[in-house]
Amino acid sequence: METRSQQRGFTLLELTVVVLIMGLLLGSLMVPLSAQRENARVREAREQLDTVRDAIEGFALVNGFLPCPATPSSNGSAAGVAGGCSAQHGFVPSTTLNLNGRRNDDNLLLDPWGSPLRYSVSDSDANGNGSWDFVTAGEMRDITVSGLQPDLLVCSSSTGASASACGSPNNTLTDGVPMVLHSLGSDWSGFSSPDQLENVGATTSGAGAYPVNADDVFVTRQFNDAPGDEFDDLVTWMPPNVLYGRLVAAGHLIVAPPAGGNGNGNGGGNNGNGNGNGGGNNGNGNGNGGGNNGNGGGSGNAGTGTGNGNGNGNGNGAGNGNGNGG
Numbered sequence: 001m002e003t004r005s006q007q008r009g010f011t012l013l014e015l016t017v018v019v020l021i022m023g024l025l026l027g028s029l030m031v032p033l034s035a036q037r038e039n040a041r042v043r044e045a046r047e048q049l050d051t052v053r054d055a056i057e058g059f060a061l062v063n064g065f066l067p068c069p070a071t072p073s074s075n076g077s078a079a080g081v082a083g084g085c086s087a088q089h090g091f092v093p094s095t096t097l098n099l100n101g102r103r104n105d106d107n108l109l110l111d112p113w114g115s116p117l118r119y120s121v122s123d124s125d126a127n128g129n130g131s132w133d134f135v136t137a138g139e140m141r142d143i144t145v146s147g148l149q150p151d152l153l154v155c156s157s158s159t160g161a162s163a164s165a166c167g168s169p170n171n172t173l174t175d176g177v178p179m180v181l182h183s184l185g186s187d188w189s190g191f192s193s194p195d196q197l198e199n200v201g202a203t204t205s206g207a208g209a210y211p212v213n214a215d216d217v218f219v220t221r222q223f224n225d226a227p228g229d230e231f232d233d234l235v236t237w238m239p240p241n242v243l244y245g246r247l248v249a250a251g252h253l254i255v256a257p258p259a260g261g262n263g264n265g266n267g268g269g270n271n272g273n274g275n276g277n278g279g280g281n282n283g284n285g286n287g288n289g290g291g292n293n294g295n296g297g298g299s300g301n302a303g304t305g306t307g308n309g310n311g312n313g314n315g316n317g318a319g320n321g322n323g324n325g326g
């Protein structure tokens with residue numbers, strides 16, 4: 001007798017819950033095709049940025065420095081000039097990196113939305129010799145890990161940021177990186193939010209006109225499609241310690257300057273003597289030349305830890321000394 005009540009059907013509440021769950025499931029299957037396509041483009045762009053970053057790292061492992069950005073007139077090649085790059089902010093040097101992919105008439109590698117991928121490098125000159133440290137052969141090795149000062153910054157907002165700082169620690173995503181890669185996303189042809197404008201602050205000269213960054217600061221944050229606060233840029237970068245670690249392993253970079261070296265030279269003639277001492281952090285050299293009117297000079301090379309000394313005596317005596325610190 002009492003078993004009939006246990007065989008009852010669903011209550012109205014239970015049916016309502018079932019219908020609700022089915023509705024949610026159907027709704028999730030009915031994501032508009034355009035949204036699915038857009039999600040696929042975002043995934044494709046992220047993979048593309050990763051591939052380009054790997055290629056740039058590979059270039060650095062072979063050469064010991066980063067490639068310069070391409071410009072609209074460099075046909076996809078790294079646009080280097082004496083002492084640096086023709087532009088700090090430009091485009092992926094896809095020809096130099098042998099990258100495959102769709103390109104435009106200026107031979108610039110395009111993202112899935114048809115806009116050239118942006119690429120920027122640090123123009124820091126920590127040793128003050130007038131050459132950009134990260135793109136000049138041998139500079140990173142001379143300066144060493146302890147002296148390099150990459151100057152590109154990625155912030156979580158443009159609010160409070162200056163041309164060379166994020167403004168506060170909690171607005172700072174990176175504290176100086178050697179390179180940044182960047183896709184303008186689907187709204188590349190028109191946008192107005194300050195955070196997206198921070199990523200493009202100028203127009204390149206040359207064969208085409210594409211906006212590129214104008215200072216050291218980039219922004220990345222959550223996607224948002226609210227007009228005026230919209231953000232769909234994709235920004236990635238190479239953490240300096242990742243780059244340094246791999247370059248050290250490859251023998252292109254050392255962690256700190258070597259200990260100083262000593263050089264001694266002795267010249268003949270009347271009494272020519274030269275002595276040189278090279279320091280690591282602060283190179284010093286001393287040379288002494290004997291003879292009737294001896295002259296001595298010396299120099300030390302910080303970074304390489306080498307010293308050179310030269311002594312000259314006027315009785316045709318000359319001395320040269322070279323020392324290497326290790």
Ligand SMILES: [Ca+2]
Nearest residue numbers: 125129131133
């Ligand atoms: Ca330099």
Ligand SMILES: [Ca+2]
Nearest residue numbers: 184185232233
């Ligand atoms: Ca955008």
Ligand SMILES: [Ca+2]
Nearest residue numbers: 198199215217
């Ligand atoms: Ca900027």
